[in-house]
Structure formats: C-alpha cells, structure tokens
Amino acid sequence: GQNIDQPTEMTATEGAIVQINCTYQTSGFNGLFWYQQHAGEAPTFLSYNVLDGLEEKGRFSSFLSRSKGYSYLLLKELQMKDSASYLCAVAFNDYKLSFGAGTTVTVRA
Amino acid sequence: DAGVIQSPRHEVTEMGQEVTLRCKPISGHDYLFWYRQTMMRGLELLIYFNNNVPIDDSGMPEDRFSAKMPNASFSTLKIQPSEPRDSAVYFCASSLGGSGSPLHFGNGTRLTVT
Numbered sequence: 001g002q003n004i005d006q007p008t009e010m011t012a013t014e015g016a017i018v019q020i021n022c023t024y025q026t027s028g029f030n031g032l033f034w035y036q037q038h039a040g041e042a043p044t045f046l047s048y049n050v051l052d053g054l055e056e057k058g059r060f061s062s063f064l065s066r067s068k069g070y071s072y073l074l075l076k077e078l079q080m081k082d083s084a085s086y087l088c089a090v091a092f093n094d095y096k097l098s099f100g101a102g103t104t105v106t107v108r109a
Numbered sequence: 110d111a112g113v114i115q116s117p118r119h120e121v122t123e124m125g126q127e128v129t130l131r132c133k134p135i136s137g138h139d140y141l142f143w144y145r146q147t148m149m150r151g152l153e154l155l156i157y158f159n160n161n162v163p164i165d166d167s168g169m170p171e172d173r174f175s176a177k178m179p180n181a182s183f184s185t186l187k188i189q190p191s192e193p194r195d196s197a198v199y200f201c202a203s204s205l206g207g208s209g210s211p212l213h214f215g216n217g218t219r220l221t222v223t
Binding site: 033041044045087095096098100102 | 140154159164165204207209210211212215216217
C-alpha cells in the first residue's frame, strides 16, 4: 500500500517550535505536499518538496529525504492561529495525491 | 478568482434518497478531484478527471456512486441510493496539473444521511 504515517497529535506553547514528521513508501514517489486544515474548513496548500533538502517559507519550512522516505514540516514562532491539522500528502506515479491521517497541533498560551 | 465552488454546503437526507453534489473548478485548471473525509478514514480520493475525462475511479466505493464532468466548469458526484455510512464531508479540488501543482480545495459539502 501507500502507507503515509504521521503522528496523531502534538501540543506546543505559543512562540515555540514544532516539527511534524511524515514517512511514506518510496516506490513511485513523485512529490510531497503539506496542507493545513483548520477545523470545519478546507485544506490549504503550505509547501511542496520533490528534491532533497529544505524549503523555507516564512515561519514554515519543509524538509525531504527521498532515500529515507521521510519529510518533516517545521513550524516556528508558533501562534495560536497555527492550531490546526497538518496533512502530509504524497503523489505516487501520477497526479493523484494520497493523504496521511493528519497531525492535530494544539498551541497553548 | 472565486476559487473552487461547491454546493450545497450542507445536505441532510434520509437513507435511500438520491444525493447530488456539485462543483465548479477554478477556471483554467485541467484536473478535478473528488475526495471524501471522515474521522475514521481521513481524506480518500474517490475519482479524478483530466480535461473532463475520468482518469481513475478506483476510489469510488461502489456502484451507488457516480461522477460526471460534462464540461470544464462543472462536475457532479451522485449517490443513489444513499446510506448512513456515506455521511462525510465531500471535497472537490482542482489543479493545473503537472508536477508540483497543488490542489485547491472547495469548502466541501457536509453530508448527513439518516
């Protein structure tokens, strides 16, 4: 199967850093996306990685290691509005995305 | 651009009834996807289209589900007859296609079948 694994929940304090890990099977890999989904809303695109390394976008960064089948999303300077579910999604062989179950991040004051 | 538009936002129906969900993709996007989200199973791809042609419907649960895309600006997902286990949020998404093209999701339709 196309198992995409990420932790179920994470809790952090406002202003802190949180790292959300994602592992996936490497066969047929064609790119990895991270999405943010607030409760009751649609997922919104955060980042895309297809080559090894770190992509930085403001407070959010995403890392990929293709050989290890591993990615992480790094959220820095956490704000209350960052409380949401973060979804790791992988494209295998074509354009359709398979999503992980999501990691619920709770930011506490 | 208004983004991906879905209707209705909420649908409550009784078991056995027909349900039709509608989607208008972003203009110029060649790919359209239908996903279903539940607490138990997360986001599941049901079917996707390229240039109005269904490419992969392997995620469609069973014959009760059907999807059409009669033109580039409109798609429907139909469930007939509906069952309580179909209760979920159904998302439509579109993209330009090509490596790295992100999906743009609509606000979803929350379906409740009683």
